[in-house]
Amino acid sequence: MHKSLLAMALSLATASALAAGEHGGSHSATPEAEVDRTIQIEAGDMWFDREELSITAGETVRFEVANTGNLQHEFVIGDAEAQEEHREMMQAMGNSHGDGHDGHGGHDMAEGAHGSQMPSITLAPGETTELIWTAPADVDTLVYACNIPGHYESGMFGEINLGG
């Protein structure tokens, strides 16, 4: 319990540091000029307004994600397997019995077991944040999801079709 609390505190600290440093900017090193197009996505309770996206391999996209719901949400891009691992980890962290289970720890820790960092942003209610991302060339489909416990399960995810 203490361990996970510490982990949560650390991750939250990291998250806020990131947020402070990057607000208004992007979560990637890609320069503005290289953005091919902007995709606006609305995140509500418990849905994204778009359930499917088609993006060409190599295309650089600026996601403008607006949280119009009452709860915190995240927007994470990755393959189905990494997303599920991330989800399981977040559930395990929020589940330590005796603490009332209200924590959903591990914000911005969208890390798969392979050590691959998934591009992700976390959004407070009412917040709009950008994520700039370049579509990889070696996969057909990816998933974007909110992995806060129960959110994906309620339908808060969509697919990115990279088939070209």
Place this chain on the structure above:
Amino acid sequence: MARSSVTTHPLSRRQLLKGGAALGIGSAAALGLRPAWANPWGQTNVYSKGVEEGPEVSLAIRRESILIDGKEARPISINGTSPGPMIRLKEGQNAVLKVTNLLDEPTSIHWHGLILPPEMDGVPGVSFPGIAPGETFTYRFPVHQNGTYWYHSHSGLQEQLGHAGPLIIDAAEREPFRYDRENVLLLTDWTYEDPMSVFRNLKTAEGYYNFQERTIADYFADVREKGFAATAEMRGMWAKMRMSSRDIADVTGSTYTYLLNGQSPEENWTALFKAGERVRLRVINGSAMSYFDVRIPGLKMTVVAADGQPVQPVPVDEFRIGVAETYDVLVTPEDDTAYTIFAEAMDRSGYARATLAPREGMAAEIPERRQIADRGMEAMGAHGMGGMDHSGMGGSDMQGMDHSNMQGMDHSDMNGSDMEGMDHANMRGMSGEQNRMNANGMLAAGAAQPGSRYNQAGIGIDSDARRVLVYRDLKAFTPWPDRREPQRELELHLTGNMERYMWSFDGKKFSEVTGPIHFEKDERLRLILINDTMMEHPVHLHGMWMELENGQGELIPRKHTLNVKPGERVSALITADAEGSWAFHCHLLYHMDAGMFRVVKVS
């Protein structure tokens, strides 16, 4: 399961899902030939006992011969089925529900969980005179809410005869979750005995249906494990309380056949799905006396509503459903295989079962039933130790406890300072809240009472084995409209004598009280329920929501029925905005009939 879902390609799953949605209402009919009805959002709903679509519905109540579990039975039917058909209304409608009594005794229907005018609430002697034989009563009320509810008779013991059914209200606006298909799962407990004779048996012979009492062999085992003194002391305590530590339920599987949508475990009602679909299960406990522990081995369930009200989603492996409660859960079966929906009676004396399958005629393994649990120390909270959290004390482990302090301890006026020296290890979440008193010196709105055990599912549940829903998990999306602090507190003790089968509030049966409980119109009050008995009681207030103060502050959930565990102290905030007389009672049918019933008058 977790492994196989990883290999399922999300794209193919999504395509499948779309195929399912495109088939719409036709698919359900083609799949199962069951009455199905499409809601405004396009999902189909399946329930095996027929659908009556609002706003205008006619219901005929009869007593007739119907086979239950393949055996001759004489239940009460509603439009020819028992339990009755699903009534489907839509938020914003004006419901017109015509109920015709074709029995040879008076009857009634109460719309459980609905906020409506007092004269439409359906409780004979409180809301209206009841419906005489041969008469038709027309209920008319505006539908101001949505979600999963149910209806049942409020006359005598008729509910035990299957006089109940699901009441589903479609939302005017989209709900905070998405799904492709829904099923109603109505749990009931059927007995071939006359309910009056069940009641007589309970009154004349304590433990009549309880074949799980401790035996002399258990006694020697206890002596071996605990030593003679501790065993004698423990037994003495149970004897003093006129109970056996194995009284988990007072009516058990020895007379009950547990039914799911009117079908026995052998009949195996089947809910159909296509792999990858998100399925909403609307689970209703419409039984007379039985709590159930519900799980679907191989599937995570995400709880999205409690008592018809949306809650922030909670992924769980199992949930306990008290009598009269409802829970909505989402499941996503990824594989083209069958899953068992397993609803084990809390006392482990039996189970209801159904199957979630891609095709008819499939079945999955039925899980092994768990061992009967002993009422442990937690139950004794009622007898001198109320206000303590015993979560750390499993089963009958009594070692290391100092019983000398248990005698004659009066916990009714217990406050923060009296709790020094107690084990606060499991009271996390309270420590901060203890200081948050409001201007009247009461605990702040939404804070958990000392003595609540919202982080425990209850007896016989091993929360280490799987993730089990607890009351503490329930969290609303947004604060309910009335954010006033409580102006006063009303404390009621749940009391009883098992041996004489007397159940009451504050030691007085309904027949012994002189008048109703008074709520001042529009006051904001805190109802505190203290369970002095050693059984769970599902306490139901008609006409007004109870906001369960489970420590979630502004986001406390609202419920129509609160499960109060043995020895537990539970509180709820109430806005007394519904003028009139309302029933307030324990929803265990025989407890209510025995006197655990009051009238609340708002004026």
